Amino acid sequence: MMTDALEVLRAEARYGLVDALQLWKRNLLAYRRQPDLLVFSTIQPVMFVLLFAYVFGGAIQTGSIAYIDFLLPGILVQTVLFGSTQTGVGLAEDIRSGMIDRYRALPMARSAVIAGRILADATRNLFVMVLMIGVGFAIGFRFHGSVAGVVAMPLLGVLLGLAFSWISAVIGTSVKRAETAQVASFVWIFPLVFVSSIFVPVDTMPDWLQVVAENSPVTRAVNAMRGLAHGTDAREPLLWTAGWVVGIVTVFAPLAVWRYRTVT
Amino acid sequence: MQAARQADPPVVVRGIRKSFGDVQALDGVSLTIEAGSVLGLLGPNGAGKTTLVRILTTLLDPDGGSAAVAGFDVQRQKTQVRPRIGLAGQSAAVDGTLTGRENLEMVARLYHMPRRDAAARADALLRRFDLLEAAERQAGVYSGGMRRRLDLAASLVADPQVLFLDEPTTGLDPHGRLEMWAVIRELASAGATVLLTTQYLEEADQLADTIVVIDHGKVIAQGTAAELKSRTGGEFLTVRVSDLAMLDGARRVLAAAGDGEPVVDAAAGAVSVAVSNGAARLAGVVRDLDAAAVAIADVGLRQPTLDEVFLSLTGHRAASDDAAPPGRPRRGRRRA
Ligand SMILES: Nc1ncnc2c1ncn2[C@@H]1O[C@H](COP(=O)(O)OP(=O)(O)OP(=O)(O)O)[C@@H](O)[C@H]1O
Ligand SMILES: [Mg+2]
Numbered sequence: 001m002m003t004d005a006l007e008v009l010r011a012e013a014r015y016g017l018v019d020a021l022q023l024w025k026r027n028l029l030a031y032r033r034q035p036d037l038l039v040f041s042t043i044q045p046v047m048f049v050l051l052f053a054y055v056f057g058g059a060i061q062t063g064s065i066a067y068i069d070f071l072l073p074g075i076l077v078q079t080v081l082f083g084s085t086q087t088g089v090g091l092a093e094d095i096r097s098g099m100i101d102r103y104r105a106l107p108m109a110r111s112a113v114i115a116g117r118i119l120a121d122a123t124r125n126l127f128v129m130v131l132m133i134g135v136g137f138a139i140g141f142r143f144h145g146s147v148a149g150v151v152a153m154p155l156l157g158v159l160l161g162l163a164f165s166w167i168s169a170v171i172g173t174s175v176k177r178a179e180t181a182q183v184a185s186f187v188w189i190f191p192l193v194f195v196s197s198i199f200v201p202v203d204t205m206p207d208w209l210q211v212v213a214e215n216s217p218v219t220r221a222v223n224a225m226r227g228l229a230h231g232t233d234a235r236e237p238l239l240w241t242a243g244w245v246v247g248i249v250t251v252f253a254p255l256a257v258w259r260y261r262t263v264t
Numbered sequence: 265m266q267a268a269r270q271a272d273p274p275v276v277v278r279g280i281r282k283s284f285g286d287v288q289a290l291d292g293v294s295l296t297i298e299a300g301s302v303l304g305l306l307g308p309n310g311a312g313k314t315t316l317v318r319i320l321t322t323l324l325d326p327d328g329g330s331a332a333v334a335g336f337d338v339q340r341q342k343t344q345v346r347p348r349i350g351l352a353g354q355s356a357a358v359d360g361t362l363t364g365r366e367n368l369e370m371v372a373r374l375y376h377m378p379r380r381d382a383a384a385r386a387d388a389l390l391r392r393f394d395l396l397e398a399a400e401r402q403a404g405v406y407s408g409g410m411r412r413r414l415d416l417a418a419s420l421v422a423d424p425q426v427l428f429l430d431e432p433t434t435g436l437d438p439h440g441r442l443e444m445w446a447v448i449r450e451l452a453s454a455g456a457t458v459l460l461t462t463q464y465l466e467e468a469d470q471l472a473d474t475i476v477v478i479d480h481g482k483v484i485a486q487g488t489a490a491e492l493k494s495r496t497g498g499e500f501l502t503v504r505v506s507d508l509a510m511l512d513g514a515r516r517v518l519a520a521a522g523d524g525e526p527v528v529d530a531a532a533g534a535v536s537v538a539v540s541n542g543a544a545r546l547a548g549v550v551r552d553l554d555a556a557a558v559a560i561a562d563v564g565l566r567q568p569t570l571d572e573v574f575l576s577l578t579g580h581r582a583a584s585d586d587a588a589p590p591g592r593p594r595r596g597r598r599r600a
Contacts, residue, residue: 102371
């Protein structure tokens with residue numbers, strides 16, 4: 001194995017990106033050819049925007065800013081989190097179908113199957129977010145910041161999704177079935193979504209929960225995206241989010257690739 | 265880094281061991297495949313065939329022993345082994361949402377062929393495997409035989425030095441099986457080095473130059489089909505009775521005349537036993553049957569089938585007789 005280690009790193013550096021792009025293309029084609037999946041996976045987040053805006057909009061006090069302006073960045077992050085669970089589901093399916101054996105016997109980069117899947121999920125996340133911003137706009141959402149903020153807000157969502165996709169990939173390569181990957185995802189996604197500032201300001205929570213919520217990567221990202229959308233100072237939450245993203249990828253990417261390589 | 269020595273056989277396996285928990289899947293398997301020959305790895309369900317294929321294709325590390333494929337160590341030189349092998353696994357690994365053409369092009373691109381070469385290669389393979397007409401359809405709607413052919417085509421994309429085919433005809437109907445046999449024969453006559461696993465004795469007989477029989481992770485016999493057949497001690501004497509009630513009488517006569525325990529095939533109303541000098545015994549057996557008042561529908565001498573070889577080697581029948589019905593999960597199943 002030591003003899004091989006250098007070769008592996010060399011192959012990774014040389015082919016990591018091109019191989020991932022091949023898999024990215026494959027996964028996007030697959031999405032495009034399942035129009036039903038695409039339709040429902042876009043209707044759902046749009047529905048969330050409308051439901052929360054109209055059902056909770058009157059009940060939740062968000063101070064001086066309109067609830068829709070408060071809500072939309074949060075809903076975007078929630079969508080991205082749910083979207084990242086698909087990374088694990090897709091990988092588990094590739095393992096079950098035996099497709100992974102084909103890939104692993106090819107002289108391709110070892111990170112590419114997961115990276116390609118994650119890139120495709122990120123692409124889909126971006127597409128869905130743009131759509132949701134459009135719908136939000138129709139019901140009163142407005143940007144109050146700079147043009148750079150408009151561009152940066154969804155990109156930050158994509159970045160957060162990329163990070164969570166690696167966690168999802170570890171799960172997908174550790175379970176036996178796609179269904180398990182799906183169910184297992186909810187176990188960590190739901191607490192992250194609800195113990196955060198996505199739906200309600202965190203200062204309404206009990207003290208101990210506030211500490212958790214305030215420091216969660218989800219809250220940090222939501223606050224950063226709100227800052228970018230509202231034109232307020234977003235530097236601190238941006239730094240925190242960047243830290244979380246780097247931290248999560250550093251821990252979970254090697255873990256996922258290692259799981260992928262040792263799947264039996 | 266050690267270079268491939270061309271004179272070495274393309275596959276050399278030495279004492280490979282692998283266990284999963286308390287299941288010893290491979291228990292010291294050794295074998296060699298000469299360049300340009302087809303080795304048939306024959307064994308019942310759970311014998312360890314897939315495990316060996318996965319080790320030789322770098323998908324799984326063995327617990328002990330060593331193996332070299334195309335001159336490179338499968339454990340320490342995976343990066344060198346992979347570009348030189350082709351694998352068609354037990355379940356056809358094709359992407360159902362991609363078309364046949366896209367599947368092959370993707371594999372070619374993952375071998376890092378330039379786009380134009382990849383397209384040409386895909387086209388040539390589609391033509392060769394009679395898939396040109398279905399090339400733009402999604403592989404998910406292909407028939408079982410077409411999927412297998414596409415899978416085999418994908419394993420040939422990079423002109424591998426060694427080809428691994430894990431049960432290439434399992435799940436195919438008789439027509440699909442014959443088609444697949446023709447394809448494999450063509451590859452063999454073009455000089456490919458192939459390791460083929462099968463549960464079908466006939467298939468190994470038809471396609472392989474040498475046969476290695478494994479059971480419970482151990483090699484229990486190897487040689488050409490003819491050599492294996494001679495291992496049972498010669499010919500088989502088979503008697504078919506005209507009345508099933510006489511089957512037991514026939515069995516008793518053959519038990520006395522033959523070299524082993526007779527095998528009764530009640531459905532066919534036949535009893536067989538191995539005999540060493542069949543022609544000389546034939547007349548005596550007919551006389552004894554007559555004396556025992558067994559009415560004979562048919563009697564004759566013949567070469568043993570590989571099924572009978574398997575029985576005489578292992579003491580139990582090959583699993584193709586009680587093969588798992590389609591769809592029943594086989595992985596993880598323990599054998600008694
Ligand atoms: N990943 C695994 N985890 C646990 N046990 C395994 C695993 N893979 C194989 N086994 C066990 O190892 C033994 C050999 O399995 P293997 O798949 O190599 O058999 P096989 O000869 O290919 O059988 P089949 O004809 O059913 O495909 C079996 O007992 C099987 O249950
Ligand atoms: Mg098998």
